[in-house]
Amino acid sequence: MSTPRTTPTTPTTPTTPTTPTTKGEQPDDDGAFAWLRALGPRGRRAFGGAFGGYALDSYDFFTLPLSMVAISAYFGLSSGRTGLLTTVTLVVSAVGGVLAGILADRIGRVRALMITVITYALFTVLCGFAPNYETLLVFRALQGVGFGGEWAVGAILVAEYASAKHRGRTLGGVQSAWAAGWALAVVVYTLVFHFADPDTAWRVMFWTGALPALLVIWVRRNVEDAPDAAAVRASSAERGSFTAVFRPGLLRTTVCATLLSTGVQGGYYTLATWVPTYLKSDRGLTVVGTGGYLAFLISGAFLGYLTGGYLTDRLGRKRNIVVFAFLSAVCILAYTNIPSGANGLVLVLGFPLGFCMSAIFSGFGSFLAELYPTAVRGTGQGFTYNTGRAVGAFFPTLVGFLAESWGVGGALVFGAVGYGIAVLALLGLPETRGRELV
Numbered sequence: 001m002s003t004p005r006t007t008p009t010t011p012t013t014p015t016t017p018t019t020p021t022t023k024g025e026q027p028d029d030d031g032a033f034a035w036l037r038a039l040g041p042r043g044r045r046a047f048g049g050a051f052g053g054y055a056l057d058s059y060d061f062f063t064l065p066l067s068m069v070a071i072s073a074y075f076g077l078s079s080g081r082t083g084l085l086t087t088v089t090l091v092v093s094a095v096g097g098v099l100a101g102i103l104a105d106r107i108g109r110v111r112a113l114m115i116t117v118i119t120y121a122l123f124t125v126l127c128g129f130a131p132n133y134e135t136l137l138v139f140r141a142l143q144g145v146g147f148g149g150e151w152a153v154g155a156i157l158v159a160e161y162a163s164a165k166h167r168g169r170t171l172g173g174v175q176s177a178w179a180a181g182w183a184l185a186v187v188v189y190t191l192v193f194h195f196a197d198p199d200t201a202w203r204v205m206f207w208t209g210a211l212p213a214l215l216v217i218w219v220r221r222n223v224e225d226a227p228d229a230a231a232v233r234a235s236s237a238e239r240g241s242f243t244a245v246f247r248p249g250l251l252r253t254t255v256c257a258t259l260l261s262t263g264v265q266g267g268y269y270t271l272a273t274w275v276p277t278y279l280k281s282d283r284g285l286t287v288v289g290t291g292g293y294l295a296f297l298i299s300g301a302f303l304g305y306l307t308g309g310y311l312t313d314r315l316g317r318k319r320n321i322v323v324f325a326f327l328s329a330v331c332i333l334a335y336t337n338i339p340s341g342a343n344g345l346v347l348v349l350g351f352p353l354g355f356c357m358s359a360i361f362s363g364f365g366s367f368l369a370e371l372y373p374t375a376v377r378g379t380g381q382g383f384t385y386n387t388g389r390a391v392g393a394f395f396p397t398l399v400g401f402l403a404e405s406w407g408v409g410g411a412l413v414f415g416a417v418g419y420g421i422a423v424l425a426l427l428g429l430p431e432t433r434g435r436e437l438v
Contacts, residue, residue: 035162039162045224049110052177060121075133080397098387103153105375105377105379120143155365156381172306240375257368262422264392296347296354297353318426321363368380
């Protein structure tokens with residue numbers, strides 16, 4: 001398939017790098033931290049802002065899955081209604097992602113980033129004050145507006161500073177922030193639920209979601225959009241045009257990229273939502289025991305993000321996704337079919353499960369950014385990633401309903417279906433490794 005086009009002037013072949021940080025890069029600089037040096041001072045500050053925003057985005061998201069057992073008991077919820085809390089977050093995140101993408105193209109990446117962080121932090125805190133299930137559902141849905149937009153905006157901000165040679169590794173570094181935020185949430189969860197009664201502890205978890213407000217202050221003072229990309233965006237009449245990503249030159253790309261996101265995120269959020277409950281209900285682990293098992297899962301995830309970022313530059317965007325989609329599906333089947341009483345094996349398999357299901361995401365930031373021209377990059381990436389997240393969000397709810405008859409462990413197998421969808425979607429997308437952002 002030819003390179004997507006929105007105007008006759010869009011280049012179809014790689015051109016001279018457009019960001020200042022790539023112009024001074026040494027061609028033979030391929031050391032462990034070459035990607036970081038290539039960003040330059042402004043790019044490194046942008047990386048710090050995006051990394052921090054995504055880590056805290058992850059932290060605020062996981063306050064719910066980690067507290068689901070306590071919330072379910074407090075409000076007397078069925079598995080299906082409990083799973084709906086996650087589903088509504090992810091469905092509404094599609095709206096937030098699209099809006100944030102359009103804003104990023106119209107008012108700039110940094111301003112849009114700050115808006116998304118403030119939004120998800122505010123409504124996470126309000127979840128802790130919810131007097132009933134219905135109010136919690138509304139607050140969690142509104143939290144999804146900010147949650148949906150943060151990753152796409154932060155990833156684009158960094159992608160426009162990164163060199164083509166190192167873009168996969170650079171965005172893999174941003175992606176690893178998800179594991180860092182997840183780990184922080186598990187540590188806080190373990191402490192809060194150890195010292196507080198469950199009926200109070202779940203509220204405290206949400207109240208700690210105010211942390212991102214501190215990041216916004218730093219970003220406002222230290223981070224700016226990539227100058228060359230900002231100039232290109234400002235001069236385009238199409239910037240932030242929602243309909244542009246559905247024009248003939250980009251329609252196939254948008255549809256297939258959305259299916260790709262749906263499959264990968266359907267599998268991922270099934271696991272992220274239900275593994276803590278599975279460890280408690282099916283494996284009979286305590287709060288502290290669950291934290292220990294999740295530590296292996298999260299450690300694997302962190303290394304998976306970094307490794308996947310490296311491999312997406314070496315193997316290409318599409319091959320990296322195919323490899324880890326297959327391995328993730330295998331890990332799900334193995335993880336959920338461990339014999340009763342073999343909890344040591346659950347511990348061991350948690351590491352490769354976290355590694356594989358995270359490594360597949362490492363190429364997303366670079367891949368989606370490279371599929372769209374600068375004027376509609378935020379709109380395209382925000383729509384495809386977050387619409388896929390919204391559709392994939394129905395996987396956790398389906399698992400919740402299936403769990404009532406199959407058990408949580410049996411229902412989790414459904415997550416493997418998502419990875420098959422992702423592989424099929426790649427047939428309609430071009431390989432973009434080495435493409436300059438124009």
